[in-house]
Amino acid sequence: MRTGTAGRGGTRRAGRAAAATALVLVTAATASGCLLPQRHPVVLPPSPSATPSDGYGTSGPSEEPTYSTSPAEETYDPDGRDDVSGRNCDFSSSLRQFTYTVSITNPSTTDSFSYDMAVNWMKAKPADGKAYGLHQRSIVVGPGDTETYTAKYTVNQSSIGHFWYTCQITRAHKTRM
Known part of the structure; x- marks a missing residue:
């Protein structure tokens, strides 16, 4: 990218202008996050005990809890x-x-x-x-x-x-x- 007159001074000017333009582009890219390493959110699979209230919803794999088929008999004091x-x-x-x-x-x-x-x-x-x-x-x-x-x-x-x-x-x- 050359501007001005041809020759050594013009080349220098063009070199400085190119360097300044590159510096502006790098600064703008850095500020916008283009040149920074991208961080992507890590999405973990839901745990077996996940519930809708913990943000995982109910669509993930889950294990069914096991229950006794007969409830424990209540104890009582005869008095x-x-x-x-x-x-x-x-x-x-x-x-x-x-x-x-x-x-x-x-x-x-x-x-x-x-x-x-x-x-x-x-x-x-x-x-x-x-x-x-x-x-x-x-x-x-x-x-x-x-x-x-x-x-x-x-x-x-x-x-x-x-x-x-x-x-x-x-x-x-x-x-x-």
């Missing part, structure tokens, strides 16, 4: 008092009757249980271990269900003076049905 709660411990002097509301919640998701219940109305002052009354009942509760009932005991004497009492769930034995 079901942890499954039972009580409220409204009361005595009606006109009916001469103790009452106590009992709720039983079966924590199992698969099994029904029969709960053999015992509720005692105990002497509170002095707390000498004497029971005023006892209520017993068996009740079946389905998986995940709650059954509520009112335990009752009627006192056989016609006049009852002032006394202190408390309600206690003394037994909640559970048996798988």
Whole structure:
């Protein structure tokens, strides 16, 4: 690429112009990334445990997880008092009757249980271990269900003076049905 007049000066000028043009081209190419080594993203195949949420999608090869054909049997404690709660411990002097509301919640998701219940109305002052009354009942509760009932005991004497009492769930034995 020559410009200007022929001869030595023109050649030099042309050489300088060519070198300057080449320098401009190299600078432009370098700035645009043409002469730099190209970096290509590395795409790895999805791992066997890849899920759609990890960016691999579901189109890659995958291994099917293995599951037991029968679920493990739930274990249970035959003492079901942890499954039972009580409220409204009361005595009606006109009916001469103790009452106590009992709720039983079966924590199992698969099994029904029969709960053999015992509720005692105990002497509170002095707390000498004497029971005023006892209520017993068996009740079946389905998986995940709650059954509520009112335990009752009627006192056989016609006049009852002032006394202190408390309600206690003394037994909640559970048996798988």
